[in-house]
Amino acid sequence: xxxxxxxxxRGTRHSASSLFKKNMASVHDSISLYEGIVKLRVGLNTDWxxxxxxxxxxxxxxxxxxxxxxxxxxxVSGDMPAALLRxxxxxxxxxxxxxxxxxxxxxxxxxxEHLSTVPLQSPDRIAEYMRYIGVEQLWNKVEPDNTxxxxxxxxxxxxxxxxxxxxxxGDRLSGRGSGKRLRGIALDTVTDWIKFIDGxxxxxxxxxT
Numbered sequence: 441x442x443x444x445x446x447x448x449x450r451g452t453r454h455s456a457s458s459l460f461k462k463n464m465a466s467v468h469d470s471i472s473l474y475e476g477i478v479k480l481r482v483g484l485n486t487d488w489x490x491x492x493x494x495x496x497x498x499x500x501x502x503x504x505x506x507x508x509x510x511x512x513x514x515x516v517s518g519d520m521p522a523a524l525l526r527x528x529x530x531x532x533x534x535x536x537x538x539x540x541x542x543x544x545x546x547x548x549x550x551x552x553e554h555l556s557t558v559p560l561q562s563p564d565r566i567a568e569y570m571r572y573i574g575v576e577q578l579w580n581k582v583e584p585d586n587t588x589x590x591x592x593x594x595x596x597x598x599x600x601x602x603x604x605x606x607x608x609x610g611d612r613l614s615g616r617g618s619g620k621r622l623r624g625i626a627l628d629t630v631t632d633w634i635k636f637i638d639g640x641x642x643x644x645x646x647x648x649t
Contacts, residue, residue: 456507457645463500467493467634474627490625491606494633498561498603501637505560505569506552512573513548523571527551561600563593570648581648582640592640599633 470493477486513524529550536546551572560566567578575581583589605611605623612620 454507456504456511457641459507460500460504460641463496463503464634464638466496467500470496471627471631471634487622487625490627490630491611493630494599494603494625495606497630497634497637498600501641502560504641505566506555509555509560509569509572510548510552513551514545521571521574523568524551524573527554527572561603563596575648578644578648582643595633595636596640599637 470489474486474489474493477484477489524547527550533550536549555569558565558569560569563579570578579589579593583592611623611625612618613623614620
């Protein structure tokens with residue numbers, strides 16, 4: 441099974457990694473636009489560009505794991521991972537299976553359809569679905585040291601939480617007496633998160649094969 445998912449296609453060959461880099465372009469463009477407008481000193485509230493960068497960043501992360509799983513499943517041959525064997529299908533799906541010449545494509549389509557409604561952002565959810573392509577104990581592979589691994593997962597959860605606050609709460613405080621003020625956001629923080637996610641995906645590509 442090709443877990444990284446460099447699946448052959450017509451024209452350009454893509455992988456989860458190459459598509460991640462493409463999706464990260466919107467993150468970097470948001471930061472560049474923020475810095476450019478700040479230099480112009482036009483008095484606009486540019487913090488929304490930083491918030492947009494956070495949303496794009498988590499989207500790139502989410503999409504990476506969707507692609508990694510989708511392309512990995514396309515290469516299924518021989519014994520399937522236990523988690524994939526336990527995936528539930530409908531009786532109607534069996535007709536697709538019977539008629540298909542390429543069984544791997546049918547499996548990929550089943551899982552892709554299922555995952556289309558499943559966000560892959562939280563560490564637990566990501567690890568759960570990476571088992572579909574035979575990757576057990578994902579985060580232990582990323583970082584064997586318990587203390588270092590906890591720091592990685594805590595930071596990932598911090599970024600995911602902030603993305604949800606932006607996407608679902610308008611990034612406004614919700615506590616009593618908060619006045620629904622906007623949470624503060626800083627370029628240094630967002631830049632640090634971008635480097636972290638970029639480094640995390642690089643590590644996963646190197647260690648989880």
